[in-house]
Amino acid sequence: MDFTFTEDQLAFKEAIGRFLMVEAPPEMLREIWETDEGRSPELRRKMAEQGLTALSVPEEQGGLGMDDVAWSLLTQELGYYAIPDSMADTAYVAAGLLAALPEATPDRNALLERIAEGSIRIAVAHGISPLVADVHMADKVLVHYEGEVHLVSKEALACQRNTSIDSSRRLSRIQFQPDSSSRILGAEAGTSVWAETLNRGVLAVAGQSLGLAQRMLDLSVDYAVQRKQFGKPIGSFQAVKHKMADVAGAIEFAKPVLYRAAYALASGEARADLHVSHAKLACCKAAWLSARHGIQVHGAMGYTWEADLQMFMKRAWALNASWGTREFHQNRIADIVLSDGAPIGPQFTFGD
Amino acid sequence: MKLTFSNEDERFREEIASWLESNLSGEFAHLRFRGGPGDEHAFPEDRKRWEQHLAAGGWTCIGWPESAGGRGASIEQQVIFAEEYARAGAPGRVGHIGEGLAGPTIVEFGTQEQKDKYLPGIRNGTDLWCQGYSEPSAGSDLANIRTRAVRDEASGRWAITGQKVWTSLAHESDWCFVLARTNPESRAHHGLGFFLVNMHQPGVTVQPIEQMTGTSEFNEVFFDEALAEDIVGEPGDGWRIAMTLLGFERGVSTLGQQMQFQNELNDIVKAARANGAAWEPTIRQRIAEAHIGLRLMRYNAMRMLSADSQESGASSLVYKLHWSSWHRNLGALAMDVLGPEAELLAHPPYELTRLQALYLFSRADTIYGGTNQIQRNIIAERGLGMPKETKGR
CATH class of the missing domain: 1.20.140.10 (Butyryl-CoA Dehydrogenase, subunit A, domain 3)
Structure with a gap:
């Protein structure tokens, strides 16, 4: 059992982190809020230049051919900087779905090539999320319909746009009338492709949530060190520092769960659902706790529009119910653990 | 122990319930279920009129003693009032800081002259109050107050200079009770005074704080040699009075x-x-x-x-x-x-x-x-x- 990452994976994560720190500071995200589309084509282009869009596209289609494990690191960076763009939907979730289609599927290779070069946005509409991110900007939408995979342009959908509590999010409710011309995979093969796609969507949310948790912890620790009351930094008080310690604990205990799930997905393990749901619960719990303790440590300041904390908090809250509510994931775990012949003995600690 | 209401209490319940039912209509109908915590920005002008309407019906400050203009209502009746008020969806009170905090403090510590001067405005819903406690450096460490009060020996009046923050409803208020340092040499909870300050004067500036809800209920309040109308108690009594007030809260x-x-x-x-x-x-x-x-x-x-x-x-x-x-x-x-x-x-x-x-x-x-x-x-x-x-x- 080895939880270490390759040097390539770590170098990539570090490069992307440094890049986002410079290119997507909070004040810029606030500027993007004010635009109608809520997205910066320039930021998207720069992210593509960094190779983010090519990350998991197969090498045959001009990508880097990396897998879910690499994404488990990169989604944390996307969360840490609260990137508004639904980059992971195109580059991770949609790319994974397209790569899983039979080679001969029309448009498959062309779409993957365009993802790799960063010239296309693809939204993913799975039934578990009634609200689909970034349909308003999408060149194509992959739609789940009774197990089938449909590829449509947004003009073919009835879209109703909505505003979110998180000023960065752009959500649409869509209505879809299937026809045979839009279907690119039937229900028989589609069901397993969608099951895997669902898990990727969940994992992308889990990784981002964990990154958000870390960012809120960092902001809160900084604040607690600078803010003085009773003549001392408030971070010196046990009542405050214990909160930060609890968050650090929650984050560290969520990380291996996320990595285990990414590994299960990358290796096609039969019980990937169990690991993925566990990852979502653990990461969202860490983010929830970090938000809760973060605002408490920031005192009234954390409650203002001006303090950046709210940006990360609201994202964490919004992501909490996307790609399956807590109850959905708890039930998925319960179903597996309570099933006949469930793999819950000592011999199954790391086994599939 | 008696965990039921008396017949007299039940008659009181009918009285307030039917009053609310017939008065939360017409020009006040749209205020039902509005103006509570998180919704304080809703219809402030209409809610001020409602406060006065409530007062005209005799339904403000019911727990105050009759000598102060209240009804001297029992605890049970105050409970009933709160229950019926919420059940009817009557709007969040704009006068609650005056009724619940400023008024009882003046009743307890004020002179007769101060009672005559301030209580009727609270009771009638015409004077709205806010609470000037927290400051940028005095949050959890409330005693670390830096706002100063300086007494002009000729006129005998106090001038307030400093900044308060997180002041709820300051932008809607007519009066503020302010905790300020009367003795510049003093530290912590010593040397503070409890002042009553008119918000409508050139030395007072109110700056709303935008919250993450996108609305503004809290404010920054700046005092620049603002004249205090009165001091409650003596210089140095401020902390004791402020703590008693928190007990009312x-x-x-x-x-x-x-x-x-x-x-x-x-x-x-x-x-x-x-x-x-x-x-x-x-x-x-x-x-x-x-x-x-x-x-x-x-x-x-x-x-x-x-x-x-x-x-x-x-x-x-x-x-x-x-x-x-x-x-x-x-x-x-x-x-x-x-x-x-x-x-x-x-x-x-x-x-x-x-x-x-x-x-x-x-x-x-x-x-x-x-x-x-x-x-x-x-x-x-x-x-x-x-x-x-x-x-x-």
Whole structure:
């Protein structure tokens, strides 16, 4: 059992982190809020230049051919900087779905090539999320319909746009009338492709949530060190520092769960659902706790529009119910653990 | 022990219920269920008129002694008033700081002249008050007040200079009670005075703070040689008066708040039944827990109020920690009940739904009026007699 990452994976994560720190500071995200589309084509282009869009596209289609494990690191960076763009939907979730289609599927290779070069946005509409991110900007939408995979342009959908509590999010409710011309995979093969796609969507949310948790912890620790009351930094008080310690604990205990799930997905393990749901619960719990303790440590300041904390908090809250509510994931775990012949003995600690 | 209401109480209930029913109509009909915590920005002018209308009906300051212009209502009647007020969906009170805090403080510590001068305006709903305590450097460390009060020897009047922050409803208020340092050499809770300051004067500037809800209920208030109308008590009495006032804050005024909570819980149950979340076992359990928590809060408040003289130690100190944590969790429950729909705004650009406003506003509950950490310190130090954390100076 080895939880270490390759040097390539770590170098990539570090490069992307440094890049986002410079290119997507909070004040810029606030500027993007004010635009109608809520997205910066320039930021998207720069992210593509960094190779983010090519990350998991197969090498045959001009990508880097990396897998879910690499994404488990990169989604944390996307969360840490609260990137508004639904980059992971195109580059991770949609790319994974397209790569899983039979080679001969029309448009498959062309779409993957365009993802790799960063010239296309693809939204993913799975039934578990009634609200689909970034349909308003999408060149194509992959739609789940009774197990089938449909590829449509947004003009073919009835879209109703909505505003979110998180000023960065752009959500649409869509209505879809299937026809045979839009279907690119039937229900028989589609069901397993969608099951895997669902898990990727969940994992992308889990990784981002964990990154958000870390960012809120960092902001809160900084604040607690600078803010003085009773003549001392408030971070010196046990009542405050214990909160930060609890968050650090929650984050560290969520990380291996996320990595285990990414590994299960990358290796096609039969019980990937169990690991993925566990990852979502653990990461969202860490983010929830970090938000809760973060605002408490920031005192009234954390409650203002001006303090950046709210940006990360609201994202964490919004992501909490996307790609399956807590109850959905708890039930998925319960179903597996309570099933006949469930793999819950000592011999199954790391086994599939 | 008697946990029922008398016939006289029930007649009182009918009286207030029918008054609210017939008066929350016409020009006030749109105020039902508006203006509560998180919704304070709704219809301020209409709610000011409502406050005066309420006063004309004799329904403000009912718990004040009759000599102060109140009804001298019993605890039971005040409970009934709070229940019926919330049940009817009557709007959040704009006069609650005057009625619940400023007024009782003036009754307790003010001169007869001050009572005659200030109480009628509160009682009639014409004078609205705000609370000038917190400052940028005096949050949890409230005694670290830097706002100065300087006495002009010729006129005998005090001039206030400094900054207050997180001042709820300052932008709607006519008066502010201000804690300021009368002795520049003093430190901590020594050398403070309790001043009554008219907000409508050139030396007072109010700057709203935009909250993460996108609305503004709190403000920064700047005093630049603003003249204080009066000082309550003597210079140096400020801290003692301020602490007594915080005791009022934990008193009867909490009852109305609990009824508001009950309305919110009802909304959540309604939403859960409508979207099916009510049949989700983990949600059901949390709704039941919320119900239990609210009952506990209610019984505990009644016990505190009815047995005021018997209660000592930690029992009244735990109240804020309990309700703030409960309410924060209620907000989280509301979001979980709504699931992925929870993040959708009511209207662009940033109008929140009632449950979103509950959720976001409840994050402030564990901070204002003494954070949960400070509450735990108070419980440990005053309630349990534990040693104080050493303070740096």
